[in-house]
Amino acid sequence: MEHPTNSRKKTNLTNDQRQSIYQMLLQQSVNGKLKSETTRDVATLFSVSTRTISRIWHDVKLQLQHGSVVDVSSKRANVIRRKRIQIDLTQVSQIPLRRRTTIRSLAKAINVSKTTMHRRIKEGVLRPHTNAIKPDLTDENKKARLVFCLSTVTRSLSNASPIFHDMFNVIHIDEKWFYLSKPSKRYYLVPNEDEPFRTCKSKKFITKVMFLAAVARPRYDSSGNEVFSGKIGIFPFTTLEPAKRSSKNRAAGTLVTKPILSVTKEVTRSWLIKKVLPAIRSIWPRDHTGPIFIQQDNAKPHIDVNDVEFNHEASKDGFDILLCFQPPNSPDLNVLDLGFFRAIQSLQEQEVLGSIDELISAVKSSFERMPSYELNKVFLTLQTCMKEIMKVRGGNNYKIPHIGKGKLERQGNLPLQIECDENLMYEALAYLAQ
Structure with missing residues (x-):
């Protein structure tokens, strides 16, 4: 059986320790020989193996035989290590x-x-960077973006510097495809765990559903308690159709959820009137006064701001709800594209889904689970992006700034509105006047 001292973790002895070991061994040696218990006791004292002690004593005897001066210093300093390869x-x-x-x-x-x-x-000598393609902007696009950003700048009686509007009267809407599964997914497995096996007839046939989401900025009272979550709703573009034939899953005539794969203006108008407007009326804060703007992008299925049928429905029950367009090619000016959709999708992809109904349920659940304070942070990020857009004269070649919103929130210093430098505003106005 191996002695316990031989199983100790290897320790690199200093030169002083090696010299002390040599002196102890020399004192206890008899005619150049050591007793086994001497080697064991010294090894225990210095927390090294008996082999280390024996090696030191062996080196001492060799040096004495050759008449050399005894030197028990470590030879590690003379070890030639592999030369580090530098990168130019x-x-x-x-x-x-x-x-x-x-x-x-x-x-x-x-x-x-x-x-x-x-x-x-x-x-960290080299840094990895993931690069995403951004929309190609024309000069007219840049001017429209600049005008849009300037239109959100206002002045406060309590603040001498210009600030961005609080955006409490704006509802952002947008559409997004959600998939039952992704063609490629990353998993983290233990060494001997079986790798998951997923099959599909074709990537083209992965079930997907388009959703229309509507969000506004959350509101809190003076004590920081939430009074309005800002989440108007997320609505799937689906219909219920009777099954044409019987199968192992259902009988013929059973209502089955089917996705609408081609969303037209008529479909968008119907969803806005029948789903979005009723949701706004049911949860919108009653103390709000003034018009409410629904901001949409310039996608072809979106209806015109002067749509007669929509405007008629939007003016009912004492509400003044108006449609407006964000600048063309500007997903960075919509909070859903700016970050909220990604947050919802990351939660939805953690679910195991097997049908369209399960996908719809998972997306709605993810929408409801997303904390309102995260949505509030995205609205602040939107204001910081507007500031950067003004700096680059309407372009999109900028990095989304980080102001440490999480830390500011924990400290109770999260701002409601971002300040806009007055010189920056005048520079933008001068550029548009050229």
């Missing part, structure tokens, strides 16, 4: 971006191993 960042920056999309291609371009490249990335 100047050389990397000169390589075309199309050859810097994978670790393998970049490593080949600068003639280093893939492992070396991976280590440098892990150390």
Whole structure:
């Protein structure tokens, strides 16, 4: 049976410790020999294995036999380690971006191993970056974006600097496809766990449903309690149709949920009138005065702001609800595209789904589970984006700024509105006047 001292974790002894071991062994040796208990006791004292003690004593005896001065210093300082391979960042920056999309291609371009490249990335010498394509903006698009951002800037009696509007009277609507499953999904498995096996006749046939979402900015009282969540609703574009034939799942004539795959102006108008408007009337804060604007993008299925049928329904029950368009090619000016849809989708994809009804239920559940304070943060992000848009004269070549909203919220300092520099506003107006 192996002695307990031999199973100790290996310890690198200092030169002073090695010298002390040598002196102790020398004092207890008899005619150049050691007793087994001596080696064991010294090993226990210094928390090393008996082999380490024996090796030191063996080196001492060899040096004495050759008449050398006894030196028990560690030899680790003389070990030649593998030379670190440096990466010339100047050389990397000169390589075309199309050859810097994978670790393998970049490593080949600068003639280093893939492992070396991976280590440098892990150390932070190089940083990975995911790049998304943004809409191509015309000069007219940029001007429209700039005008839109300037129209939301106002002045407050309590604030000398211009600030962005609180946006409490604006409802953002947009459509999004939600899928029953993704063609490619990432899982994290333990070493011996079986890999999941998923099948489908074709990627084209993955079940999907389009949803119309409507959200406004949440409201809180003076104590920070929520009085309005801002979540108007999320409505699937589906119909109920009787099954044409019997199957193992249902009898003929049973009502089955079917997705509407082609959403037209007529369908959009119907959903706004029959679903969105009633939802607004039922939950909108009663103390609100003035018009309510429903902001939509410029997609073809969206109805015109002067649509007679919609305007007639929108003016009922004492409400003054109006449609308005956001600038063309500007998903960054809608809170749903800016972040809320992604948050809902991340929750929905955690569910195991097997039918359209389960997908609809999961999306609605994810919509309701999303905390209202997260929606409020997206409205603040929208204001910071407007500020950046003004800086780049209506363009979209900017990074979404981070102001530490979570930290500010924990400290109770989360602003209601973002300030806009007065010089920035005048510069934007001067640019439009040119």
